[in-house]
Amino acid sequence: MNGFLRRLGALTVKELRQISRDPSSIMIGLVLPIILILIFGYGLSLDVKNVPMAVVMEHDTPLVRDLLSGLNGSAYFSPRHASSMHEAEELLRKREVDAILRTGSDFDSRFMKGDAKVQLILHGVDSTTATLIGQYTSALLSLRVQTNLDRQGLSADSGKGTGSAVVQSRMWFNEAADSTWYLVPGLIVIIMTLVGAFLTALIMAREWERGTLEALFVSPVGRTEILLSKIIPYFLLGMAGLLLCLAAARWLFAVPLRGSLTIFLLSSSLYLVVSLGMGLAISSVTRSQFLSCQIALVVSFLPAVILSGFLFDLRSVPLAARIVGNILPATYYMEMLKTLFLAGNNPVILLRDAAALLVYAVLFMGVAIRFTRKNLD
Amino acid sequence: MTTERTNAAGQPVHSLTDRTSLVVSAHDAGKIFREKKTSVTALCSLSLDVPAGSMTAFVGPDGAGKTTFLRMICGLLAPTSGTLLVLGLNVADHAAEIQSRISYMPQRFGLYEDLSVMENMNLYADLHGIPGPARKERFARLLDMTDLARFTARPAGKLSGGMKQKLALACTLVRSPELLLLDEPSVGVDPLSRRELWAIITKMVQEEHLSVIVSTAYMDEAERCDNVVVMHEGSILAQGSPEELRKLTQGLCHATSVPVGMKARHLQAWLLDQPSLIMDAVPEGSHVRFVLPPEHGRNGIPQELISPCSGNIHLKVEDCTGVTPRLEDSFMFLLRHRQASAESSGAEEKILSPSQDTTIPDALPDVKTAPFSPRTEDGQQNSKEAVIEVRDLVRKFGSFTAVASTSFSVYRGEVFGLLGPNGAGKTTTFRMLCGLLPATSGYLRVAGENLRTAAAQARTRVGYVSQKFSLYGNLSVLENLHFFGGVYGIGPFALRRRIREVLEEFDLTGHEHDISGAMPGGFKQRLSMAVGMLHKPEILFLDEPTSGIDPLARRVFWRRITTLSDEGTTIIITTHFMEEAEYCDRMLIQDAGQVLALGTPDDVRRQGGSAPTMEEAFIHIVESSRAARAAAKEGA
Incomplete structure (x- = not known):
């Protein structure tokens, strides 16, 4: 066990050093979330004004x-x-x-x-x-x-008036019907997907391509240590990105967080693990940076934007799209975040979605471990 | 330590892990790669025992299965048949344990390029659990041996090729392994770094009684080992101590001086063109060394070579002297012998390796070139026309001077060698000549033009074969040829005819529809050459074309170069095999951007302290120039 922790520590430190020296991971992990949240927050508004x-x-x-x-x-x-x-x-x-x-x-x-x-x-x-x-x-x-x-002293129901009841609508949870309120939580989902799946899709494939794994394999290192050493630093990077997004949501766009902050952080951690697992799984299966980058884009980022309920309510899309949407882990996290931000703690929804995310986390990690065997066959 | 173990089948296995027993024991170990419909036999029932505490070299042509076997020993590939015991453990069941006890330096050692030298070493020390005090002592020793102590803070990606390789070796040796595996540790490394690398290996072996298995394309490296295993097409052709292997060609090796007015490569080509009388011939010093087949050679030099029935070249008995055999002579002998027996019993061969097409090394086919005919005096005069002229060429990258005021000329039909240690400025010079990189200052003319600014038409007069395979890997041989023919603007009919010619010339007939990326290295190299020669360029640039290629393939390659040069093609070539400089008419040695030597191989050898071999001359020249520079720096 001691050896396990020592090797894990060494690999994690190595990974953190690589991140700190490679501006592109910092760009994707920290700068991109800020840019996205500013662009989407200020630039994309579904409200009609003026x-x-x-x-x-x-x-x-x-x-x-x-x-x-x-x-x-x-x-x-x-x-x-x-x-x-x-x-x-x-x-x-x-x-x-x-x-x-x-x-x-x-x-x-x-x-x-x-x-x-x-x-x-x-x-x-x-x-x-x-x-x-x-x-x-x-x-x-x-x-x-x-x-x-x-x-004029005439009432609507005086017989002479418009003759119909007037609908007095009120929008709960998003009283001002401000689209930023529901876009920003959705945006956090997109950013978590991007940071998680995109960064890790590259890193495993990069080690395969540069041949660094061949030397690493012939050492006491186990595959769990290799995979964990990839998850830990990128998890930290992803959480840093998440906190930036949360800060922007609160102070730039004044989106309320009506649920508990702890549950928000826990569910986000869970989703980040799912997302990292997805990236690692893609990366370990393809072993090519270019291919895994493309796959990550197509299976994680694009559907998260289009089919997770970020912009369109899944219940109003065609059946096929709805099925795809329901397969995506992003959909569950989307529901959790929108609930947490705007409606507050709703144990039924949150527990159900958390359970779904847990299943995905186990699934993706399983695939990643399965395909990162210490051999070249 | 346990002395008895049982393998998966429950049978006891002799498993003494002390250093007097076997580190590797293979019994009928085979490896077949299956991919979709095709299966490739990489190793066919190989049986081998490697004793502990010794150095063993795997040599063999490209595709012989050396890397596959090393990877199997590491447990990175599982044998598809037979058993393979490493340190007394069956690799199929105990891969993890074996991997934690051995050290392996792959051909492309993956250094983390953005980590510093020290961070790379610390990573491996941490992974192997080297405690603090032991680590400090070990690192001090490794850094001293590798001469990297000055560069501990430098990122690995910023080291020269030779230094990277030494760092990789240091990372592999952070602790004393029970078995050290090195896969072609010196490929692409200059002679100086290669010598240093081997000094480290030898020292570690002596001090720690390491068991080492190394695969190599350099016969002089194999000669340093206790035991040499000659592999060919996935099986073992011969094994024994270098001494024993050398005995195979005892009394068959001769050297002849080259007659005045003749080039060494022409005499060598003439000898090689008589396969029934000559096993091998290679220029060396101012001589040509050749090996006779046993059926002729036991009674001295055969009469046919002394009084030939055709042509006007022949050997003079008084010019020839018997020389002591080297491992390379026996290696060539074994491969030629195998080739001859394969030809006489082709059917049997097919059964042995069913997918021969994919495992056959590139070197075996006969060289299909015009028989050598000596050059006329006219030809010699024509060759005085300079096709490449370089005067005071300078290239700077920022404040760093990669090439400092270099001047030389290359004449038509010459074979011109560009030599130098890693980072000497060869590649930069090369790129400027090809017009891939602008010069900072100086005069540069290739075929009368500066290729950087010349019209596209001028570029069709040169051909370029880069060190890395730069063709389209997912296109077939024919598709690549068609594509590049189109790029050079060859008309469809002329192209079809020309493609037939180059396929024939580079021995690719029958492989037109093979996917080029999936072919063995030697094939790729021949295809690259074929593409480079498609438009019949006047000048051919070759960047380390023989890197990592075995002697047999290199003979074939140079025989082809001799023919091309006789046809009037000017050839500029870089290489790390110093003995290949003997094929060149003239050569240039560069270091730190400066020209250190320029002249014929004889001139250069003389300048290098009249050293017997080009390699020694090279090392002498580079080291004395470096010493002079260091002295000048201290004086200043």
Whole structure:
């Protein structure tokens, strides 16, 4: 046992020295997470803000003005007035505006009858954005309509009003519906996948390619020691990257961490082991840096971005994609992190996901050990 | 220590682990590599006992199975048949224990290049559990022997080739192993470093009574060992002490002086072209050394060589003297003998190794070259035209001067050797000549142009064969030839004809559809040459083409060079085999970027203190220049 620890120590120190002298691992382990979190955090936002919108009032009345006044004060819209529908359409074609809001010339009289209509034309090229604009607009208008009716002493259910119940929606866990809040936890998953699988995919293959393993094999070193000496330093590097991400999430993007920090760190450690195991497994099987790099990209990073529920809810994707998504360990960690950050400790979800990750950790480590045999056959 | 062990079958095994018993004992050990549909026989039922406390050398042509056997002894490859005992343990069952008791230096020792010399050594010392005080003492000794004490903080990647190899040996020797395995420890290492490397090995063997097995392509290295095992196509051709092996050619070795006006390589080529009368011939000193077959040689030099029926070359009895045999003579004798018997009983051979195509060493086919015809005086005059002119060539990398004001010329049809220790500036000079690297200053003309700036057309006048295999490994022989033919702009019909010619010339016919990356080293080297010669260049650059190649393959290689040169091709070549400089018309020795010697082999030998061999002359020249430089530095 003493020998085991001594050899493990020697190999780990060697690995740490190599990391410290090779700027590329530091780049991937520490600098890349920061760059990614800044790019994704500031650059990628699924929120729609400052939507340019052309407003066409065919009959300019105080009521219409009042109804549409909500647009001006909103952070979501930046309305501009168009004198005619023709002009507005022109603006939409040139994509100077993303939407046209039009009120008819008989709006006032229809409004009194409870039959007022507002036309909304959306630029449908970005359908997600278009849907969001539609939702925002109707939410905003119905709010204004409600207050207007209230002010005029008419209630919605007085028989003469709009005649329907008004939906008052509230978003739990992400009250402001701020996409950074759910993107940042997802981003941590991506970064952990990248750091874990990518770094280790290279290092085992590198030893095979440079022939350093052949000399190492003919020594008392065991394969467990070799693999552990790869995991420990990169685990530390990955955890450092994780803490940077957590700090950025808290202080740059003000994402709340509603669950326990301990559980967050534990589950992240578990996922990091899964991710490192995946990299080691790829690396030990291929024994080629180029190949394992490509495989790591295709089986870990890309699916983690697309299929883990980072951007799209897995329940709304086609069955095949959903199945693939459910095979990915990243999906489970994604669910854990989103829950921990935004919803708090939920033992059912967390335990189930942790169990899944544990299975993956054992599986990948098993494959890595299986394929790192001390022979060249 | 246990004296009795049982192997997997429960039979007792003689397993005395003290240093008087056997360190390796193989019984019908075989190794077949199976890949998809093909199987390659690397070793066929090999039986061998290696006694402890001795030095054993494995020699043999490329693909003989030396590396495979060493890896099997380490437990890195499992035998597919037979048994193999190492230190009395069966490798199949006790690989881990064997691996912790032996030390192994692979051909490509994986030093961690970003770790320093000391960190590399500490890593291996930690892995072997060398305690502090013992380590301190051991390291001091190793650093002293390897002369690396000054460089302990330098990253291993920044060491020269020779120093890297010495560091690898030091890492292998962090403790005294029960068995030391060295796989071609001196490949690609210059003669000086090679001598130092062997000094370390010999010293360790003497002081610690190590058991050593070393595989090597250098016969002089094998000659230092107690026991030599000649391997060929996965089986043992002969074994014995160097003394015993040398006796095979006792009385058959002769040397003749070279007649005035003739080149040593021409006389050698003429001798080699008579395979029934000559087993081997090689230029040496100002002589040509040759070995006669026993059926002719017992009665002195055969009449046919003295009064030839055709041609105007012949030997004069008074020029010939009998010389004492060397291991290389017997090695060549054994391989030629084997070749002859294989030809007479080809069918039997096929049964022995079913996949002969892949294990056959490259050296065996006959050289298909035009029979030698002596050169006319006209030819000699033509050769005075300089095709390469270099004046005051300088190359600096930052503040480091890799090549310092070098001047020389190479004449048409010459074989010009570029020699020097690792890091002397040979490769830099070479790259500048080929136009791969711009010169810092100086005048440089190759075929009348500076290749760096010349039009693409000018480049087709030179061919370049790099040291590393630089063809497309996943293309077949034919596909590679077609591709490079296209690159050189040879028309489709001319290319087809030319490909047929080079396939014939470099003995690749029948292998057109082999995937080039999967071929043995010698084949790859011939294919590289074939590609380099596709466009019939006037000038051929060869960067260490014979590195790690056995003597037989090197004879074939140089015979080909002789023919190419006779056809008017100018050849510039680098090599670490100093005796190969004897083939050159003129040569240049560089060290630390400076020209130390320039002239014919005779000139250089004279300059090197009239040393009998080129290697001694080389070492003398380089060492005296280094001593002079050191003295100058101290004076300053």
